[in-house]
Amino acid sequence: MGTRRVVVAGGGLAAVRVTEFLRRRGFDGSVVVLGDEPHLPYDRPPLSKEVLTGKVGPQNVTFKDELAFAELDVELRTGCAVLGLDPGRGVVETAAGPVPYDDLVVCTGARPRPVPWNAPPEGVFVLRTVDDAAAIRAELERCPTVVVAGAGFVGAEVASSARALGLDVTVVEVQPTPLVRAVGPQVAAAFVSMHRDNGTDLRCGVGIAEILGRGRVEAVRLTDGSVRPCDLLVAGLGVVPNVEWLAGSGLRVDDGLVCDGQLCAGPSNVHAAGDVARWTDPRTGRSARGQQWMVAVEQARHVANRLTGGAPGPFTSGRYFWTHQYGHHFQFAGDACAPDVRVLCGALEAGEFVVGYGDGRRLVGVLAKNRSAAFVRAKTAMDRGVAWDEVDGAVLG
Amino acid sequence: MADVTIDWDRCIHSGMCTTIAGNVFGMGPDARLVVLHHTVTGADLDSVHDAAACCPVDAIGVAAEG
Numbered sequence: 001m002g003t004r005r006v007v008v009a010g011g012g013l014a015a016v017r018v019t020e021f022l023r024r025r026g027f028d029g030s031v032v033v034l035g036d037e038p039h040l041p042y043d044r045p046p047l048s049k050e051v052l053t054g055k056v057g058p059q060n061v062t063f064k065d066e067l068a069f070a071e072l073d074v075e076l077r078t079g080c081a082v083l084g085l086d087p088g089r090g091v092v093e094t095a096a097g098p099v100p101y102d103d104l105v106v107c108t109g110a111r112p113r114p115v116p117w118n119a120p121p122e123g124v125f126v127l128r129t130v131d132d133a134a135a136i137r138a139e140l141e142r143c144p145t146v147v148v149a150g151a152g153f154v155g156a157e158v159a160s161s162a163r164a165l166g167l168d169v170t171v172v173e174v175q176p177t178p179l180v181r182a183v184g185p186q187v188a189a190a191f192v193s194m195h196r197d198n199g200t201d202l203r204c205g206v207g208i209a210e211i212l213g214r215g216r217v218e219a220v221r222l223t224d225g226s227v228r229p230c231d232l233l234v235a236g237l238g239v240v241p242n243v244e245w246l247a248g249s250g251l252r253v254d255d256g257l258v259c260d261g262q263l264c265a266g267p268s269n270v271h272a273a274g275d276v277a278r279w280t281d282p283r284t285g286r287s288a289r290g291q292q293w294m295v296a297v298e299q300a301r302h303v304a305n306r307l308t309g310g311a312p313g314p315f316t317s318g319r320y321f322w323t324h325q326y327g328h329h330f331q332f333a334g335d336a337c338a339p340d341v342r343v344l345c346g347a348l349e350a351g352e353f354v355v356g357y358g359d360g361r362r363l364v365g366v367l368a369k370n371r372s373a374a375f376v377r378a379k380t381a382m383d384r385g386v387a388w389d390e391v392d393g394a395v396l397g
Numbered sequence: 398m399a400d401v402t403i404d405w406d407r408c409i410h411s412g413m414c415t416t417i418a419g420n421v422f423g424m425g426p427d428a429r430l431v432v433l434h435h436t437v438t439g440a441d442l443d444s445v446h447d448a449a450a451c452c453p454v455d456a457i458g459v460a461a462e463g
Contacts, residue, residue: 017450024446045453294413297451320411322453329409372410373428379412380424 004029006307007092007099009082010107010242011035013043014274014296016063018105019074021304029102031074034094036081036108039130040065045293047133048157049324053164058134082108085249087267103269103307106246106257107300110239110275110291115149117210123217124233127154136234140165143231147171147220149208151178153323155236156191159200160325170201170228172208172220183367184336187355190348190369191325198326201228241276241289254278256289261314263303271306273299282314283364284335294320318383331372333379334365340388344395345374354378354395358388398438398462401445403430407456417451418444436462 006022008015011033019031035041040062050056069076077096084093085104092099112126123143125136136158140146146162148155151173162169171178177188178195195202203222211233212219219229241256251266252258256278259265263279265272274296280287290296295317302315320333328351338357346353346369354374357365363382368375374395381394401421403414410430414422420441425431437445442459449457 020450021447024443024450293453294411294451301447301451318413318416320413320453322409322411331409331411333412373424376410376412376415376424376430377428380415383416 002027002029004102005100006031006103006105007101008033008105008107009085009092009245010109010274010276011037011041011076011078012107012109012274012296013041013063013293014109014300015105015107016041017297017300018107018273018304019072021301022307023072023074025304025308025310027304027308031072032099032101033069033074033076034080034082034092034099035076035078037129037131038079040069040076040078042130044128047130048127048154049161051130051133052137052140052158052161054137058130058137061130082245085246085251087249087251087270090269101269104271105303105307106265106270106272106276107274108242108245108276110241110289112235113237113240115211115233115235115237117208119211119233120213120216122215123213123231124211124235126235126237127158128239136232139232140167144168145230146232146234147208147228147230148234148236149220150236150238151175151191151195151202151204152236152238153179153182153321155234156195156325157323158234158236159195160198163198163200163326168201169199170203170230171195172206172222172228173202173204174207176205178202178204182336183332183355184338184341184357186341187336187348187367190353193349194326194328239275239291241278243276258287262306262312263299263315264306271303273303279315281317281319283316284337286337290317290319292319292321294318318379320379328370329372330367330369331375332365332367333375334363334382335359336365336367338364342391344378344392346371356388356391356395358391360388362386362388363391363394398436399442399445400458400460400462401432401435401437402458402460403432404456404458407454409454409456411453413451413453414448414457418448421445422448
């Protein structure tokens with residue numbers, strides 16, 4: 001048994017994967033995970049889908065049980081929020097006392113942006129944790145009229161789940177179209193029609209001015225003056241990184257924990273992974289936080305490689321994500337902030353399509369709806385660096 | 398040495414397995430994912446374990462032989 005101690009601050013996906021990759025690579029020191037929630041670490045993607053529709057119970061989304069953590073020789077401390085960091089002494093402060101480390105991996109994630117309106121005590125929710133999902137699931141069983149604030153991935157999946165339960169759903173999105181930053185304006189229109197084709201009242205270009213109701217939400221007034229009655233409001237307004245505990249640590253915080261290209265956060269023994277980590281993607285030259293399941297896993301793998309003597313190059317991500325909405329399966333990889341957009345097969349208004357994004361020279365992004373095999377072929381072509389004017393042949397075969 | 402399987406009911410064709418463990422996972426003639434080698438060892442086994450950890454729907458099974 002080695003004497004080196006890795007402490008992982010946070011108890012979500014990135015944290016769990018760091019521990020797994022470390023052990024897989026033969027790390028024989030001690031590993032301590034400090035998770036703030038009282039639950040075993042769990043997977044978030046099912047929360048807005050299978051948990052809300054009741055297909056999966058909230059207790060069934062954990063990554064592994066306590067025995068499995070013990071078999072991995074990982075000391076898991078649940079209900080143990082991190083409160084501060086002293087990199088000079090190599091100590092994480094918690095309510096239960098200081099936790100010394102040799103190496104620290106910051107995986108404290110993010111939390112939902114709070115609702116900006118005065119909200120009554122009942123009927124207004126955000127969705128991030130398994131407790132949030134369980135509470136919203138219970139509400140969906142007795143609330144026939146739902147308003148969702150925000151048509152991003154969480155909002156769209158909540159709306160989809162509520163419609164699957166036969167509920168009356170309105171989605172309010174301040175942008176002119178949903179997901180415009182994620183998929184670009186040309187393709188975002190396809191998501192508008194999908195919402196409406198499935199019976200969701202999608203209201204774009206307006207916001208919520210106020211929530212009406214005293215003890216419980218009764219309606220929302222929109223910025224265009226209209227009033228939409230509802231029994232339940234779920235807000236999906238994005239997230240903010242959990243970095244407040246790093247105040248005074250000397251680490252650089254700027255909408256996330258700022259890391260270098262190796263995901264090192266300043267001191268050579270402090271790294272970050274997951275939603276909290278901000279790094280400059282060498283492929284795009286842009287500083288960003290990943291905020292996607294796959295980016296968190298890729299970062300966990302990279303950090304584990306670093307901690308076990310691997311000398312990988314700068315961290316890069318394929319930026320893959322997927323979403324299920326209204327029975328449709330969407331997959332994306334790469335970069336949607338590209339000037340050229342072309343439908344490679346299918347049609348945007350149809351039930352299936354593959355869209356390519358080009359930077360004028362190369363294929364740099366791929367989005368597919370219900371075309372998994374073509375998606376893989378296009379993604380493989382993108383990874384090979386296929387030229388933009390050769391995309392059709394590479395994807396269509 | 399281990400046996401590699403894919404749960405096709407779970408698989409969403411993310412393509413991460415072909416990226417991470419291209420010696421073991423590939424594309425068939427119809428562009429569907431296929432397992433190229435069902436029994437793996439050494440570095441390929443390490444890659445398969447990484448691919449399994451990166452699979453978003455936990456569709457890759459790795460079972461030690463014997």
